Structures are given as C-alpha cells and as structure tokens.
Amino acid sequence: MQHYRRTEIIVGAFMLTGILAIGLLALQLGKVGGLGEKGYEITATFGDAGGVRNGGDVMLAGVVIGRIKRVTLVKSLKAKLTLEINNGIQLTTDAIASIRTKGIIGERYVRVSQGADEQFLQPGDEFDDTESAINIEDLISKYIFSSGSN
Amino acid sequence: MIALNGVSIAIPEQATTVIMGGSGSGKTTLLRLISGLDRPNSGCVWFDGSNLAEISRRQLFTLRMKMGMVFQYSALLNSLNVEENIAFPLHEHSKLTDSVIHTIVTMKLEQVGLRGFEQLMPSELSGGMAKRAAFARALAMDPKVVFFDEPTSGLDPISAGVITTLIQSLTELTRMTSVVVTHDVHAGLSIADHVILMWQGEVIAAGSPDSIRGSDDARIQQFIEGRADGPIPFSRSNTNYLDDLLNPRPTVAA
Amino acid sequence: MNGVLNLFGFMGRGLLRTTERIGDGTMLCSRAIGHLFTPPWLGRQLVIQLYAIGFGSLIIIAITGAFTGMVLALQGYYTLAKFGSESLLGSAVALSIIRELGPVLGALMMTGRAGSSITAEIGIMRVTEQLDALEMMAVNPVRQVILPRIIATLIALPLLIAIFDVVGLGAGYLVGVNLLGVNAGAYIGETIAKVTMHDLLTGWVKSAVFGLLIGCICTFLGYRAVPTTEGVAQATTRAVVTASVSILIADYIITSFFL
Structure with missing residues (x-):
C-alpha cells in the first residue's frame, strides 16, 4: 500500500513535468494565450514581394520590430503583406517599407525606414511608399545588357 | 490435429475426480475444455446446466465465479504479493470492504498453512509455497469446483504430500468438487473418489480407484x-x- | 518455371499471413480500447503502467534529447556557417527537433526501453499461465493487461516527447550560444519567430500516433507469443522491429499530410 502511494506520487510528478513541458512549448513557441497579441497591424502593398514568407522579420534600423503575419495577393496583381508591429514602436506616416535580403542569398525580410513626418501610422493603416524586392537576376541581366551595348 | 476423440465423461459432485494418463494423452486438453479455457471443435461440455461450448463470454464469466483453478506453475500474478493475489478475485467481483477481504484472505491462508507470508512476492516463494498460495487463491471465492493441473509436479515428496492431503481434506471439508489432472499414479489413486484414465486422446478406463x-x-x-x-x-x-x-x-530430402 | 511459381506462392502466403496478423492485431487492440468505455475503470493498473512505461523511460529520453539538441547545433552551425547564416541556427535546431527528431527518436527509444519489456512481460504471463489464471478468475486479460499498457504508452509518449523537445532545445542553446558563440538574442529570437503552432501540432500528432502504435504492436505480439522461451524471445525481437518500422512509415505519412 505504501509502495503504491509512492508510485502514485512519482507518476503524478512525471505527468506534471510532461504537461509543464507541453505548456512551455505552447506558450513560448506556439504563441498561445495572448502572447501573440502584443502588436498592431499595418499593411503594405508591393509589386514584387520576392517570396517573403509568414513569420519573416520586420526590421527598423537593423532591429527586429515585428513579424510578417500574412502574405496575400491583391486582384491577382500585387502582393499585400500584413505586418505585425510590436506595441510601443511608432512609424511615421511617410515611412518606407522595402523587401530586402539578409546577405546575398539569405532570407527575405521587410525593412522599414522612418520618414520625417510628425504623424504616426495607426493600427490598420497602410504604408504609402514601398520598394519591391530587388531581383538579383534582373540586376545581372541588366548589367550584362548595358555593358554589351557599350 | 485431434487431441481428444470420442471422450464422454461425467464428473460426480462433491467428490474428487482424478484424470490420469501419460504425457500427450490429452488430459490437460480435457481439463482446459472442462474449465472453458478452450472450446471443443465439436461436442458439448455441460456445467451446471450450461453448455460451455456454446455460451457467451459473459455467461462463461458468470459461471467462472463458481470455479477455481490451481495451475501447473501456480500462475500467481507476479506484480502482486501473496495477500493481493488472493484478494484479487474478491476485489474484482465483490463489493466487500478491505477489512472483510483481509479477514477472508487470512482464513484462506490459514487453511493452506501460509498465514504470516502475506507480504512475500511470488518470486520469493518456493514451488510448494507458491502452489499453496495458488490453492488459497482458487478457494477465495468459495467455488463449487476447483480444477488442479498437475498439482504435485515439480515438488519435493513432502510438499507433494502436503498438497495432496490439502486437496483431500478441503474437498471433504468444504463439500466442493475437485478435478485433478496428474500423472502421479500413487498420489492420484490415494485421493481419488473417481478415476478417469486416458491414453492417446481416448478414455480407456473410468471408475473407483479399487476397480482401476x-x-x-x-x-x-x-x-x-x-x-x-x-x-x-x-x-x-x-x-x-x-x-x-x-x-x-x-x-x-535433397 | 517451377521456381517462379514457388516464389509467387511464397510471397502470396507471406502477404496473406501478414494481412491476417494486422487484422488480428487491429481487432485485439480495438477490443481493448472498447473496454475503455465500460466500467470498471482502470485506475490502479494505469498508474502502475505509467510508472513503468513513462517514468521508467524518462532518463533515457532526457539523455537522448540533450545529445540530439547538441549534435544538431554542431551540425547546423557547420552547414549554416557556409552561407553566413549562423543566426538561423536557433530555428534550424528547434524545427528539426519539434517537427521530426523529437517524436521519431523519442518513439524509437521508447520502443527499445518500454516496448520490448511490454512484449516480454505479457509473453511471460502467457508462458506462466497468468493470462489463463486471469481468465479463470473471470477477469478479462484484454482489459486487465492490454488496455492499461496501450493507454499508458498513449499518454506517456507525448509527455516524454515534450520533455525531449525542451531538453533538446536547451542543450542546443548551450552549444550554439555558449560553445559556438552565436548571438543569444538572435538564437532565441529566431527560434520564437520561426516555430509556429502548426509545427508544435505536427509534433504532437506524431507523438500520439506513435504512442498508440507502440502500445498496440507491443501488447499484441506479447499476447499472441508462442508460449515457449523461444516464442517470447522471438516476439520481443519482432515487436521492436515491427514497432520501429511502423513508426518510420507513419512518420512519413503524417509529415506529408502536415507540410
């Protein structure tokens, strides 16, 4: 009987540890339970999104200030990105969003440069000014083409 | 493969029936059929008005409340100690309180002379003690019939004597029916009220020990x-x- | 000509036997799980099995998790450094562990540690007539012996794999940040940014399916073991092999569903 109680206690501790591990993963990595709601949304439309993915970084002055939440296509023509910007970060209404690459073949991210305006973007607003992804192949072919014509 | 053929036996109530025969004579198969552990390909096994060959599992389980069995290798559940083993069927099938069950277990252990060994695990028991504990477990539900599969095999002469004496005395005392399968001729004939002799899957003799x-x-x-x-x-x-x-x-063959 | 016919006959019989065994096993396990919904409930047996199967596998799972995380960090760093993307190390380690290596390695270790002993234990209960004894005491061995073990593996494996994941991520962090010098902020930031609920779900679905597979295969092969010494030995070997291969096959199927 005593023996069985010991077993029960150990099994209880084991279950708790396991559930704790699941909870830790879900809260920290799965963004469950309000932890994911710590930002506001701003949209940006690009002619060429360059293959950015959900979860990609949004950076300002080289610092991560948010994530790419959704990538959608608008009227089969343009890419519309919904960005989640961390609370406490204020972006001017004339800020520019551009798609950049980390390193030469690194992953794509959204770079935001602040403007000089006095007013700030509100949740749900859209960037007025965007720069599409720089396509390296286009650049190279342009370079070859222009050097060939000289 | 046919293990038994054309066997027709009757087992008298409140008496000890001994089924004897050499190895491979089909006596263990016969016991498994009588106890409902196996079902015959054809034929009937009547127990208390029910045909074990045809009844449902649920009905069989109801009849099993009236049966006990002592297996050749005792078959105590090795994760439970002696007391828990004997209490096991009571916990499963009765609503008795723990203290009542404890009393019953003590009484059954006293009957087989193992009182005081409640806390031992099956692996700590000698062959003879394990047999006695298995006997006590078979008696736990006060069955009408107890089956014994080779109760004396693998035991020293004294332990074997203890077991045969126990079978004889408890059969008389509790007015139960005992069915013993054995190849031990002397032990078998000494405790039997009724003897069934098997040879190659057939019954070659049935009757009182003296007639055998x-x-x-x-x-x-x-x-x-x-x-x-x-x-x-x-x-x-x-x-x-x-x-x-x-x-x-x-x-x-090449 | 005759040889070819023999070969076909041999293959046909093998296929038939395998199909029969799969059917038999499925029937047995669904019968066992069917008992889950009728009283009496399996309290005490389940606790005992959770102790043996779950707690018993804890140390080996933690050790496997730690070294998996560490070696992933080393290998990942070696590969990522070639592209100058060391900062991605955190997400590479986390995704590999959570989506794939945690469930698969955890399940394989569990098969070796607990699955084999489940088969051997039930096989020995068969040899020593303990299963028949239960039957004679009007206790259904399927409910008493098989069901608690299946449920215990089904509960224990996801918990163990979650522990494997946490230990693995921690060990990967130690190697990546403290040993290889990846920036701590980048490591954690990348991990949190790249792992989604979807990845965690993939891992959990795998854990549960693998747990069910191990429980069913190992109990079934023990229950149907030939009641001899060699029979139990053979059943144990077969259980480990069958369970491991089934885990890998199921892993591919689940991964392709969840991509």
Whole structure:
C-alpha cells in the first residue's frame, strides 16, 4: 500500500513535468494565450514581394520590430503583406517599407525606414511608399545588357 | 490435429475426480475444455446446466465465479504479493470492504498453512509455497469446483504430500468438487473418489480407484506399475531398427 | 518455371499471413480500447503502467534529447556557417527537433526501453499461465493487461516527447550560444519567430500516433507469443522491429499530410 502511494506520487510528478513541458512549448513557441497579441497591424502593398514568407522579420534600423503575419495577393496583381508591429514602436506616416535580403542569398525580410513626418501610422493603416524586392537576376541581366551595348 | 476423440465423461459432485494418463494423452486438453479455457471443435461440455461450448463470454464469466483453478506453475500474478493475489478475485467481483477481504484472505491462508507470508512476492516463494498460495487463491471465492493441473509436479515428496492431503481434506471439508489432472499414479489413486484414465486422446478406463487397481487391462496395469515396455511400446520409432542401421537414409530430402 | 511459381506462392502466403496478423492485431487492440468505455475503470493498473512505461523511460529520453539538441547545433552551425547564416541556427535546431527528431527518436527509444519489456512481460504471463489464471478468475486479460499498457504508452509518449523537445532545445542553446558563440538574442529570437503552432501540432500528432502504435504492436505480439522461451524471445525481437518500422512509415505519412 505504501509502495503504491509512492508510485502514485512519482507518476503524478512525471505527468506534471510532461504537461509543464507541453505548456512551455505552447506558450513560448506556439504563441498561445495572448502572447501573440502584443502588436498592431499595418499593411503594405508591393509589386514584387520576392517570396517573403509568414513569420519573416520586420526590421527598423537593423532591429527586429515585428513579424510578417500574412502574405496575400491583391486582384491577382500585387502582393499585400500584413505586418505585425510590436506595441510601443511608432512609424511615421511617410515611412518606407522595402523587401530586402539578409546577405546575398539569405532570407527575405521587410525593412522599414522612418520618414520625417510628425504623424504616426495607426493600427490598420497602410504604408504609402514601398520598394519591391530587388531581383538579383534582373540586376545581372541588366548589367550584362548595358555593358554589351557599350 | 485431434487431441481428444470420442471422450464422454461425467464428473460426480462433491467428490474428487482424478484424470490420469501419460504425457500427450490429452488430459490437460480435457481439463482446459472442462474449465472453458478452450472450446471443443465439436461436442458439448455441460456445467451446471450450461453448455460451455456454446455460451457467451459473459455467461462463461458468470459461471467462472463458481470455479477455481490451481495451475501447473501456480500462475500467481507476479506484480502482486501473496495477500493481493488472493484478494484479487474478491476485489474484482465483490463489493466487500478491505477489512472483510483481509479477514477472508487470512482464513484462506490459514487453511493452506501460509498465514504470516502475506507480504512475500511470488518470486520469493518456493514451488510448494507458491502452489499453496495458488490453492488459497482458487478457494477465495468459495467455488463449487476447483480444477488442479498437475498439482504435485515439480515438488519435493513432502510438499507433494502436503498438497495432496490439502486437496483431500478441503474437498471433504468444504463439500466442493475437485478435478485433478496428474500423472502421479500413487498420489492420484490415494485421493481419488473417481478415476478417469486416458491414453492417446481416448478414455480407456473410468471408475473407483479399487476397480482401476484391480483391472486386468494390460495398458492400465502398465501405467499403474510404471513399466517401460508393454502395450504402450518403449520405442517411439515406427521404422525397422535393422533397416535403419544397414541402409542409412538421408534425414533431409535433397 | 517451377521456381517462379514457388516464389509467387511464397510471397502470396507471406502477404496473406501478414494481412491476417494486422487484422488480428487491429481487432485485439480495438477490443481493448472498447473496454475503455465500460466500467470498471482502470485506475490502479494505469498508474502502475505509467510508472513503468513513462517514468521508467524518462532518463533515457532526457539523455537522448540533450545529445540530439547538441549534435544538431554542431551540425547546423557547420552547414549554416557556409552561407553566413549562423543566426538561423536557433530555428534550424528547434524545427528539426519539434517537427521530426523529437517524436521519431523519442518513439524509437521508447520502443527499445518500454516496448520490448511490454512484449516480454505479457509473453511471460502467457508462458506462466497468468493470462489463463486471469481468465479463470473471470477477469478479462484484454482489459486487465492490454488496455492499461496501450493507454499508458498513449499518454506517456507525448509527455516524454515534450520533455525531449525542451531538453533538446536547451542543450542546443548551450552549444550554439555558449560553445559556438552565436548571438543569444538572435538564437532565441529566431527560434520564437520561426516555430509556429502548426509545427508544435505536427509534433504532437506524431507523438500520439506513435504512442498508440507502440502500445498496440507491443501488447499484441506479447499476447499472441508462442508460449515457449523461444516464442517470447522471438516476439520481443519482432515487436521492436515491427514497432520501429511502423513508426518510420507513419512518420512519413503524417509529415506529408502536415507540410
């Protein structure tokens, strides 16, 4: 009987540890339970999104200030990105969003440069000014083409 | 493969029936059929007005409340100690309180002379003690019938004597029916009220121990006296010895 | 000609036997799980099995998790450094562990540690007539012996794999940040940014399916073991092999569903 109680206690501790591990993963990595709601949304439309993915970084002055939440296509023509910007970060209404690459073949991210305006973007607003992804192949072919014509 | 053929037996109530026979005579198969552990391909097994060959599992389980069984290797549940093993069927099938169950277990252990060994695990028991504990477990539900599969095999003469005495005395005391399967002729004949002798899947004799002892059937006499050769031949080979010596046949087909 | 016919006959019989065994096993396990919904409930047996199967596998799972995380960090760093993307190390380690290596390695270790002993234990209960004894005491061995073990593996494996994941991520962090010098902020930031609920779900679905597979295969092969010493030995070997291969096959199927 005593023996069985010991077993029960150990099994209880084991279950708790396991559930704790699941909870830790879900809260920290799965963004469950309000932890994911710590930002506001701003949209940006690009002619060429360059293959950015959900979860990609949004950076300002080289610092991560948010994530790419959704990538959608608008009227089969343009890419519309919904960005989640961390609370406490204020972006001017004339800020520019551009798609950049980390390193030469690194992953794509959204770079935001602040403007000089006095007013700030509100949740749900859209960037007025965007720069599409720089396509390296286009650049190279342009370079070859222009050097060939000289 | 047919283990039993044309067997028809009746087991008298409130008496000890001993089923004897050599290895492979089908006596263990017969016991498994009577207890409902196996079902016959054809034929009937009547127990208390029910045909065990046809009833549902649920009905069989109801009948099992009236049965107990002592297995050849005791078959105590090795994760439980002696007391928990004996209490197991009571916990499963009765709503008795723990203290009542404890009292019953103590009484059953006293009957088999194992009181004081409640806390031992099956692995700590000798063969004879394990048999006694299994006996106590079979008695736990106060069954009408108790089956014994080779109760004395693998035991020293004293332990074997203890077990046979226990079977005899408890059968009388509790007015239960005992069915014992054994190849131990002397123990078997000494405790039996009714003897069934099996040979190669068939019953060759049934009757009181005295009628078996006095039988003039050569097969029965050979079995009782334990002679090596007789109607049941010593040699199991069915080819000619001289032929095999002179013309060695390849044992594996080419 | 004859040889070819023999070969077909051999293959056909093998296929038939395998199909029969799969059917038999499925029937047995669904019968066992069917008992889950009728009283009496399996309290005490389940606790005992959770102790043996779950707690018993804890140390080996933690060790496997730690070294998996560490070696992933080393290998990942070696590969990522070639592209100058060391900062991605955190997400590479986390995704590999959570989506794939945690469930698969955890399940394989569990098969070796607990699955084999489940088969051997039930096989020995068969040899020593304990299963028949239960039957004679009007206790269904399927409910008493098989069901608690299946449920215990089904509960224990996801918990063990979650522990494997946490230990693995921690060990990967130690190697990546403290040993290889990846920036701590980048490591954690990348991990949190790249792992989604979807990845965690993939891992959990795998854990549960693998747990069910181990429980069913190992109990079934023990229950149907030939009641001899060699029979139990053979059943144990077969249980480990069958369970491991089934885990890998199921892993591919689940991964392709969840991509």
